[in-house]
């Protein structure tokens with residue numbers, strides 16, 4: 120069964136008014152269960168918009184969207200996915216641990232169980248010492264890690280992530296990438312992942328969806344075929360470099376057709 | 386650890402400095418008062434034909450010292466009750482009324498703000514009336530409240546006279562809370578609202594876990610305004626409804642004796658000022674408690 124089925128989806132903001140923005144046109148994408156798919160493309164091509172559509176935070180203008188075999192709305196109501204946004208969006212009046220507990224609280228978990236899970240998650244993002252700190256006492260990168268822990272706390276079968284590692288330093292970033300992969304491998308989680316980094320997209324993904332702006336559409340889908348389990352050695356793998364080249368080529372096509380920037384080539 | 390202790394130290398130093406400044410400003414006001422008494426015209430004066438300069442004689446402006454020592458003399462000739470205890474009892478009486486008014490007013494204000502935040506229609510329908518309500522003079526309203534209250538008999542419970550004063554305090558107190566809390570409840574960033582949406586949180590859950598905590602920094606200053614407003618409401622209501630026992634009544638009574646005992650009325654006026662201070666000090670404590678874990682401004 121596919122986890123996300125996107126058929127002929129279009130999204131226009133301010134439809135019909137003079138400042139109408141065609142953010143996405145005619146998107147078709149099918150994401151299999153357990154698959155890791157990255158969205159990459161220049162700034163403003165509609166990556167966040169596509170993610171927010173899947174999350175049912177906004178409604179498509181036209182087209183059909185099926186998440187976990189149900190309507191996107193039903194999937195949201197059933198809390199079938201976890202989401203990490205571009206900004207960490209932590210609540211400043213809650214401690215780090217309490218922030219992670221928020222989705223569990225809303226699911227009606229009891230206190231002890233909640234706290235236990237929060238500590239477990241903090242261990243994962245290497246912030247165990249900061250459970251009782253407040254977000255404003257943490258650096259931006261640490262805050263982002265808390266937000267990721269919060270998204271993972273419910274052990275969702277679908278994970279929607281919008282440039283979650285953008286604020287992290289290179290070392291932490293690579294660590295988090297490996298952690299994310301091992302979590303998803305262990306739990307069979309499906310991930311839709313937005314990024315600006317080609318190596319990150321290639322390292323993490325089974326498929327990389329390359330998008331172009333004005334109006335946002337899918338120009339190419341690059342299959343990444345790296346044999347075996349991905350680990351730090353993967354970064355020196357020939358297949359890894361082949362993937363990078365393929366994505367870069369696809370993006371170059373986008374850049375040639377339009378003078379756009381915003382892709383990190385690292 | 387060291388930064389934490391230095392921060393605590395500077396915090397304490399700041400408090401001491403503030404307290405000293407407060408005392409200093411009191412002394413300054415007293416000094417200006419006395420200086421004016423020595424240089425100002427005894428019978429008042431005119432500037433460009435307008436009577437602007439107040440009279441500086443001992444009837445209109447008693448010496449600061451006389452006002453202070455007046456506290457330690459009996460309220461009435463021959464009585465053995467010192468005036469400070471009378472003023473204190475009056476202030477305490479009014480304080481309790483103001484507290485009731487403050488509680489009713491801020492609860493009402495909060496309730497209205499939640500209603501307005503929930504329903505856009507309610508905001509459009511209610512807000513203009515709230516604004517208009519504050520233009521009704523309290524003195525006109527006071528007798529009405531007293532007579533309405535007098536007609537209330539619910540299951541053997543009759544409206545106590547002091548309730549009218551508390552209600553008028555609440556009438557002034559609810560407005561800043563309603564407006565401030567409404568602003569706060571709608572201040573949550575859209576990214577946080579989306580997060581709650583992604584958890585399929587209900588409106589009430591979003592209110593409790595996001596909108597309300599996000600509104601606290603807006604609600605606290607409005608509570609401070611409400612605290613002093615409730616004192617003003619109660620004092621004015623005491624005066625205009627003739628309620629006995631409070632500081633408002635004392636001000637009126639003592640003002641009648643202004644010619645024979647000019648320092649007396651000031652003892653009651655200061656009592657009212659201290660009452661207002663106590664009330665907002667009370668809210669400041671609540672503020673410090675509620676904001677203890679929020680980010681502090683870098684300048685603080």
Ligand SMILES: Nc1ncnc2c1ncn2[C@@H]1O[C@H](COP(=O)(O)OP(=O)(O)OP(=O)(O)O)[C@@H](O)[C@H]1O
Pocket residue numbers: 132133140141142161162163164165166167168169
């Ligand atoms: N709420 C909105 N109202 C109007 N226009 C919007 C809204 N949200 C997004 N857009 C527009 O839709 C387009 C796509 O935006 P989106 O945020 O999806 O881009 P993105 O690919 O995520 O960019 P970035 O890489 O910079 O995050 C942009 O042109 C943006 O201006």
Ligand SMILES: [Mg+2]
Pocket residue numbers: 166167168205281
């Ligand atoms: Mg984006």
